[in-house]
Amino acid sequence: MRKIIIAGNWKMNKTTVEAIELANGLKRDLYDIDAIGIIVCPPFTAIDEVAEVVYQTNIGLGAQNMHWEDAGAFTGEVSAPMLKELGCGYVILGHSERRQYFHETNETVNKKLKSALKHGLTPIVCVGESLEEREAGRTFDVIRDHVTNSLKGLDKEEIKKVIIAYEPVWAIGTGKTATPDQAQEVHRFIRDLLEKAYTREIADEITIQYGGSVKPGNIKELISQKDIDGALVGGASLDVKSFAEIVKGAQVSK
Numbered sequence: 656m657r658k659i660i661i662a663g664n665w666k667m668n669k670t671t672v673e674a675i676e677l678a679n680g681l682k683r684d685l686y687d688i689d690a691i692g693i694i695v696c697p698p699f700t701a702i703d704e705v706a707e708v709v710y711q712t713n714i715g716l717g718a719q720n721m722h723w724e725d726a727g728a729f730t731g732e733v734s735a736p737m738l739k740e741l742g743c744g745y746v747i748l749g750h751s752e753r754r755q756y757f758h759e760t761n762e763t764v765n766k767k768l769k770s771a772l773k774h775g776l777t778p779i780v781c782v783g784e785s786l787e788e789r790e791a792g793r794t795f796d797v798i799r800d801h802v803t804n805s806l807k808g809l810d811k812e813e814i815k816k817v818i819i820a821y822e823p824v825w826a827i828g829t830g831k832t833a834t835p836d837q838a839q840e841v842h843r844f845i846r847d848l849l850e851k852a853y854t855r856e857i858a859d860e861i862t863i864q865y866g867g868s869v870k871p872g873n874i875k876e877l878i879s880q881k882d883i884d885g886a887l888v889g890g891a892s893l894d895v896k897s898f899a900e901i902v903k904g905a906q907v908s909k
């Protein structure tokens with residue numbers, strides 16, 4: 656059985672003081688959740704302090720991006736060994752905001768992915784089409800391109816360590832969620848691509864999260880879809896109550 660995982664992507668939100676408060680609230684409200692995985696991804700500046708709060712709890716820690724080199728003259732960047740040293744177990748790669756605003760491409764995502772795996776970080780690789788692409792009937796072409804090229808060159812053992820997040824760009828921060836059927840259709844398509852590239856057993860083991868305006872009110876119907884194995888939550892992960900409700904909703908509905 657593949658693991659159900661709810662991750663919070665805090666994006667560029669929360670000072671260190673605010674991040675500690677949020678992490679402490681989640682630790683208090685979610686201490687007894689054991690059936691599903693929980694991850695928080697604070698901004699770089701708060702990772703060290705949040706690591707202390709979630710140390711030896713059921714809450715995993717992730718970063719939102721990294722560079723593919725271990726070290727060097729890359730002003731403003733951080734590397735996988737730096738994240739590992741702080742206690743990160745996960746890293747989000749290829750988020751649409753990075754693709755859209757910071758020139759992230761499948762090629763750079765792929766290099767980062769290989770570095771993350773080399774250093775024992777679990778990558779959460781984001782894929783998803785824009786509204787324009789969906790309306791032009793190009794959703795499956797875009798997803799195929801993101802999945803095939805971002806995940807290129809991984810062997811059977813490596814691919815099993817990857818989490819994929821399907822995030823339709825038009826559903827991010829807009830309050831417009833994909834319907835459970837729309838999301839399921841793309842999740843199934845991703846799993847079929849993995850099956851063709853690897854095997855049925857491997858495809859069945861890979862966690863595919865949905866992201867895009869996930870809220871306490873819609874998690875249950877999303878998670879009850881066969882191929883939706885969790886969520887990558889933005890806005891609703893910034894508040895203890897709403898993130899805890901999403902986690903609990905996922906636990907009872909899967």
Ligand SMILES: O=C(CO)COP(=O)(O)O
Nearest residue numbers: 664827828867868889890
């Ligand atoms: O981008 C997202 C998570 O990575 C989704 O953001 P929202 O939940 O705010 O739509």
